[in-house]
Amino acid sequence: MTATVSPQVADALRTLGPFDPEVCMSCGxxxxxxxxxxxxxxxxVLRDAxxxxxxxxLAEAEAIFSCLLCRACESACPAGVHISEDxxxxxxxxxxxxxx
Amino acid sequence: MTAxxxxxxxxxxxxxxxGGNISDYVDVGRVVEAVRxxxxxxxxxxxxFTCSEAxxxxxxxxxxxxxxxGLVVASCSPKLHQTTFREVARRGGLNPYLYSQVNIRExxxxxxTDDRAGATEKAIRLxxxxxxxxxxxxxxxxxxxxxxxxxxxxxxxVAGMRSAVALADVGIEVVLVEREDHLGGAVAGLGExxxxxxxGDELAARLIAEIEQREAxxxxxxxxxxxxxxxxxxxxxxVETAGKVSRVAVGQIIVATGFVSYTPELGEYxxxxxxxxxxxxxxxxxxxxxxxxxxxxxEVSSVAYLYCVGSRNEENPACSRYCCSAAVHAxxxxxxxxxxxxxxxxxxxxxxxxxxxxAFRESRRLxxxxxxxxxxxxxxxxxxxxxxxxxxxxxxxxxxELALSVDLLxxxxxxxxxxxxxxxxxxxxxxxxxxxxxxxxxxxxxxETIVDGVSICGACQGxxxxxxxxxxxxxxxxxxxxxxxxxxxELDPEVAIVRAEACSGCGECVSACPFAAIALLDGAxxxxxxxxxxCKGCGACVPVCPEDAIDLQGYRDVQLRAMxxxxxxxxxx
Numbered sequence: 001m002t003a004t005v006s007p008q009v010a011d012a013l014r015t016l017g018p019f020d021p022e023v024c025m026s027c028g029x030x031x032x033x034x035x036x037x038x039x040x041x042x043x044x045v046l047r048d049a050x051x052x053x054x055x056x057x058l059a060e061a062e063a064i065f066s067c068l069l070c071r072a073c074e075s076a077c078p079a080g081v082h083i084s085e086d087x088x089x090x091x092x093x094x095x096x097x098x099x100x
Numbered sequence: 101m102t103a104x105x106x107x108x109x110x111x112x113x114x115x116x117x118x119g120g121n122i123s124d125y126v127d128v129g130r131v132v133e134a135v136r137x138x139x140x141x142x143x144x145x146x147x148x149f150t151c152s153e154a155x156x157x158x159x160x161x162x163x164x165x166x167x168x169x170g171l172v173v174a175s176c177s178p179k180l181h182q183t184t185f186r187e188v189a190r191r192g193g194l195n196p197y198l199y200s201q202v203n204i205r206e207x208x209x210x211x212x213t214d215d216r217a218g219a220t221e222k223a224i225r226l227x228x229x230x231x232x233x234x235x236x237x238x239x240x241x242x243x244x245x246x247x248x249x250x251x252x253x254x255x256x257x258v259a260g261m262r263s264a265v266a267l268a269d270v271g272i273e274v275v276l277v278e279r280e281d282h283l284g285g286a287v288a289g290l291g292e293x294x295x296x297x298x299x300g301d302e303l304a305a306r307l308i309a310e311i312e313q314r315e316a317x318x319x320x321x322x323x324x325x326x327x328x329x330x331x332x333x334x335x336x337x338x339v340e341t342a343g344k345v346s347r348v349a350v351g352q353i354i355v356a357t358g359f360v361s362y363t364p365e366l367g368e369y370x371x372x373x374x375x376x377x378x379x380x381x382x383x384x385x386x387x388x389x390x391x392x393x394x395x396x397x398x399e400v401s402s403v404a405y406l407y408c409v410g411s412r413n414e415e416n417p418a419c420s421r422y423c424c425s426a427a428v429h430a431x432x433x434x435x436x437x438x439x440x441x442x443x444x445x446x447x448x449x450x451x452x453x454x455x456x457x458x459a460f461r462e463s464r465r466l467x468x469x470x471x472x473x474x475x476x477x478x479x480x481x482x483x484x485x486x487x488x489x490x491x492x493x494x495x496x497x498x499x500x501e502l503a504l505s506v507d508l509l510x511x512x513x514x515x516x517x518x519x520x521x522x523x524x525x526x527x528x529x530x531x532x533x534x535x536x537x538x539x540x541x542x543x544x545x546x547x548e549t550i551v552d553g554v555s556i557c558g559a560c561q562g563x564x565x566x567x568x569x570x571x572x573x574x575x576x577x578x579x580x581x582x583x584x585x586x587x588x589x590e591l592d593p594e595v596a597i598v599r600a601e602a603c604s605g606c607g608e609c610v611s612a613c614p615f616a617a618i619a620l621l622d623g624a625x626x627x628x629x630x631x632x633x634x635c636k637g638c639g640a641c642v643p644v645c646p647e648d649a650i651d652l653q654g655y656r657d658v659q660l661r662a663m664x665x666x667x668x669x670x671x672x673x
Contacts, residue, residue: 002491005504007402007442023464026496047497050469079461 009052016089021046023081030073030083038063042073042083049090057094064090109235112143112168113227114159116150116175118205125209127220131174134224134671138231142166150175156188163192170234174202174227195239197593197654202230225667232666236659242590245633247333248351249273249587251580254325254523257285258566259558259573260356261307266577268316272584275348276311277323277339283308285358286559287566291387294429295455296567301387303566328353328526331633332552333589352553352580355537356573357523359515359559362410362420368511369409370481375488375508378409379427382510386430392438395508400441402506403434404490406479407447409511418534420514420563425456427512428463435466443468444504446479446492472496481509515563527554536562547576555579594654595635596642602649603627609641609650 013019030042040063048056057064067087074083115131117123128146136144143162147155150173162168171194173185178201186196204223212219251267253260256278264274276283283304287293290300311317320341327338333351361380364371371378374396377385385395393400405427411420424447431443445468452460464470471494473479479492488509493501517535524531528551530538537556540548547555557576558569583589596618598609605626610618617634618641620626628650630641639652651657 002501002503005444005502020465022467022469023461025464025470044498051494051497051502053497053500079464 003051003053003056006052006054009054009057010050013049013089013093016092017085018082019049019086019089020082021050021086023079024050025079027078029076029078030081033072033076035070035072036066036068038066040064042067042087045090046081046083046086049086057090058097061094064094109140109170110142110166110168111140111170111172111231111234112159112162112166113138113141113145113172113231114150114155114174115144115146115204115223115227116173117146117148118175118209119149122175122205122209125213125216125219126204126223127216130220131204131223131227135227135231138228140170140235141231143168151181151184156184156191159185159188160192163189163194168192168194169198170231170237171199172202172227172230172234173199174204174223174230176205177203197240198234198237200230200234200237202226221671224671225669228666228669229663232662233659236656236662237654240593240653243593243595243632244588244590245331245333246587247584247589248335248349249584250275250348250350251352251354251584252277252325252335252337252339252348252350253354253356255285255356255358255558255560256280256283256319256321257356257358257558257569258287258303258307259358259560259564259569259576260285260354261304261311261573262570263354263356263557263573263577263580264317265307265310265314266574267581268314270577270581270585272316272581274317275339275350276317276319277325278319278321279324281322283311283319283321286361287569289387290383290566292429292433293566294425294459295565298566299387300566325523325526331631332591333583333633335553351584352555353527354573354576354580355523355527355529355554355556355560356558356569356576357518357520357560359536359563360518362416362513362516364409364511364513369406369479370483370488370509371511373481373483373488374486375483375506376481376511377508378511378513379405379423379430380513382430382508383426386433390437393434393441393508398486398507400438400507402442402444402504403431403508403510404444404446404488404504404506405431405510405512406481406490407445407450407512409513410516411514412448412475416516416534418514419451421451421453422563422565423512423514424451425453425459425565427510428452428456428459428468430510431463431468432459432466435463435468439466441467442506444490444506445470446490447472448475470496471502515559518560527551529554529556534562536560547572547579553583591633592637593632594637594652595632596630596637596639596650596652598628598630599649599651600627602647604647604649606646608644608646612640612644614638614640 024046040060069084071084115128132144132146171189182201189196189199208219208223250273253264253276264276267274287300288304323341326340329336338345366372370376479490482489487505489505532538537560547557555576557572617631621629642650
């Protein structure tokens, strides 16, 4: 199944606040530092958002909402991605989706 | 023929451990003990690192204290340290050619790691041979040839131009030959370049202006090199301009003929389709326009870059090394003039070396998204209305197959060698397997070629950025200037010599010489004569002489016979 890349999702997220998943270089440090060990890799969530794979984001909603926003990943991120801010935006985006 | 009875010599022998490289597999102490008793050996020592300054000084002191008149170091390949130890001999007041190097590392310890006793015995035999050669060694003086203080630079791109300017600034005349009707080369067509944010067209224009200001530089556009004659430091070249050939005397030749951009086959990743361009074409588009991007009469709101087109494949396994950084940089320029532009980079590996890593980071900050595809899993390209549709399996999204539609697809193409058979034949340039010209060593001798007097620089020796091309142009200028400024070049005296009284003038040696260094002198009876500045000391002429009239300085027949005898002697178990 081929997924279609739609930058509109990232555009919509950016209307809610600063959103920087493209800065991620897919190193995986975030996954290694997550104290919660959430099911979905943070970098994968960011990548799905950047690529605009909305059905993936919906499937990853539980992981996105179980994040503690502790910023352990963010302080370790060598690329300087604002991971917890990005997760908060994703939560707002998903909540709005559900409300509609 | 019996060897003449040599007078007594005083020879110093030093056997090196090479910090274990040798002593792990060769019993260095045994070698020293075995050769200590050889005739004429007055000093025999071992050293952890003979090339260290401390041991070098010890040798210098030994030469004076023991009145040595011959020196042998048994260590690594002469390619590595022959010059070092010749210099040690010189420091000790000894003629450098009274020194012999014996290679017991590459030829003993590294090759016979399974046989310590055998490696040790072989080392003893080799050192004995070195002593035998040294016993018959004679002082030699380097050959001095006066050089023509003028250089020929072939190719008027940034590398060749910078080279010409540098040579002119140290007082050397330059003839700059360019095939096109104007100077500038590939860089003249470029806008802002990485990593120094210099514009290519401005850089080329600045160098052209610099050249115009220098009387020492003669520019010959629409010209090609047709012929080269002469010997080291004194060549005569024929340059053809619009059908007219003129001859110029030069002392050094610098080749800076550049590259060609790879042009994909029609249909290769959609090339030929509307909306599909090469990196070269995209660079030109960026250089020649401003404001929001337009291509083919339409606004461009999304761009995809497909990396490694024409590189790292079966037909051309080489990485063109500059194109990753060039594409990343192009995307930064595009994002700056059009922040809403969506950019996707489809890459295999990203080689943004050195400072270019910062550009990779900056491009991501500006919104570029990077997707990695596998080596055998190239993206598929098709037309979709006025757009280009790309299907790619992104390894960073767990190998998911993704479809994206973009207004412009940039095929990130690399540099290919420019084919120039005539120049290669005229100068005997060494061409590598990849088609670029070869330097002697990429790090140690980066602009010299195996052809004496001919240097290379710029992208004719492999893909380079403009900054790297200019740097290598300066290196080539420095190398040429080092030879020409002295006015005299020192050549290795280990060349063939003819005993005229024994020569019958048969001419066998003339046809055996691969360097055209031997000629028959006319006269009542013709005699062979070696041009020492053309002779490379290869020895090809020595065995073909039916009269045994030729000898190689430093490797005379008597020396080689003595070496064989010494090598064949008994070695105590």
